[in-house]
Amino acid sequence: MRTDVLTARRIVVKVGSSSLTTAAGGLDSDRVDALVDVLARARATGTEVVLVSSGAIAAGLAPLGLTERPRDLARQQAAACVGQGLLVARYTASFARYGLRVGQVLLTADDISRRAHYRNAYRALAQVLAMGAVPVVNENDTVATAEIRFGDNDRLAALVAHLVRANLLVLLSDVDGLYDGDPSRPGSQRLREVRGRQDLAGVEIGSSGSSGVGTGGMVTKVEAARIATDAGIPVVLTAARHATDALAGRETGTFFHRTGERAADHLLWLEHASSPRGSVRLTAHAVRTVAQRRGPLLAAGVTRVDGDFVAGDPVELQDESGRVVARGLVGLDARELPRLQGHSTREVVHQDDLVPLVSAPPPVDTAPVAPARVRIRIRTAEEYARAGAGSDSPGR
Template structure:
């Protein structure tokens, strides 16, 4: 069965001319392909770079600026120009588009995360095509390498897409850099993202883009761990989006994990910010990691940080120092401290429904990138 709900991520290098300016011809090609897929019954989301590329020329810059403030100003001008291009072309096919600007805070805050999910669901159900980008004008942290690769994976996971397509200027993951090693071979199907895969993906992207293959592997990790398969392919083909939607043979296809994380668990694993630390004994560590149990107060050895009721905290094995996962606490720091000191610690501190174990794959995501 072909993927019905697809998230496409199009990078700056797939939207620009050689001088770094926005290519209207490339935008027209992308919107034409989106229209064909839309008319065929697909639900589509486009995560698009290109705001800075669309705006820097209008501000008098001769080339893509390097300073953060100059990038933000260019994005402020370019965001409207870029959306205007997409909107005008899609309206020719009587397709409504919608602009959504997100930052990492929109994923970290549970209420904002739910609001974004609900808005996207309504747009898709109404036949609109959401066009998403980082809110580059006001963000600093988000203007980092690979931001829209990660963003597209977060969006694909949020809406439980059937496929995430990362379009770039190379046609997949290779065993070595194909530009310098003629013996490099493309990996057609990737079942698990291992340290070896990450090592193969090392290196930078093109001059106009902000992401390399490494950030795409990070995005693939987030998506596949959430149950969404990922296809990395070249945007240089004339009908790249159409080919990616209907067959995944000319790129690298990442198989989704069978037990993909649901929305609540995704939020806990990838976005929720820890407000403290809890150290537990070996019995509690085994109950959490191996037996799928809740964390009882009786298993707590030590606590750190001034967390409150229902905050998210990270739990560690006191003996090994290893991170076990994250969860939502049922008591604040002061209450837990009092109970531990009085040796009357009873009850559940973190319910298993509010807990996510840090698997080797998720741990790899945060330690190797």
């Protein structure tokens, strides 16, 4: 049995479109009810549940006469507009069988990437839970544009798990776990546990889902698991049909062990949800400082500034080749930084507002270097006259 599952008092469950819909794209009432049965049983034991549910666009396909997920944003928004109401109505009716209320929460990446919105989202979700309702979270596909989309609900679920201080994230799909190769290929083995990135070495991870109505694949699920486990939240990845076993702590799917501790809210936001407003290029010494979080970034370590950011904005911190090594919340405007760069001790990014994105580079060789021997010859006045008559600088 998985102890981390059994002791979790607040869980986030994410379910994909393919686990809720028919082949034609409409909602499958039986599948919805089966999922709700599992979640309601968890609620009956005192466990708080947040449901991150895909399916709005998929639910809107059949009513609009569409046979597959549209590629253009406008028709995706139209399908979401029709389907979101159908999806929540179905959840409302299904949870009502257990006397449970449903609260709809629609988010865009803006709600996670802006710190004030992030706090508001937490307060709203916490209050819904406190009042005994089940939050049903989805991306606000009706208004989300390409610039403010999460891209997939797996990543959204991982960020929501951190947002609500969840003890467990459960990712339900149409695949019963992570395999070391294509699950349809003979010889592929399911990974029962992942304790760190080293366990994923050599694993072939598919990039797309098996359904024509969803957007995620195994890549997005593994990335979501990394976000959550790095923040101290264990993850179960399994098929929706195994949801009962997953929440009961049985050995189903793939279990991702926590690999880190809960990060400060703004640091997780900074690493995984922020949209950098510009970039700052650093000296080699400054790169080592930020990568190892040994101190703040000072203006003396800045060699180049790009973008139109203001104090408080997230920026990318780059090495001399342009590789992104960290993100940080900048303390100076882009317009005032160039006159300080390279020589000022003004603080550009505080140490507590830095997130390294690469391993720290090896330390430079600090062994003392013998000074070069220089021979100096002093010219006579006659030699100066012959070498540079008429020159303003007799030493040339």
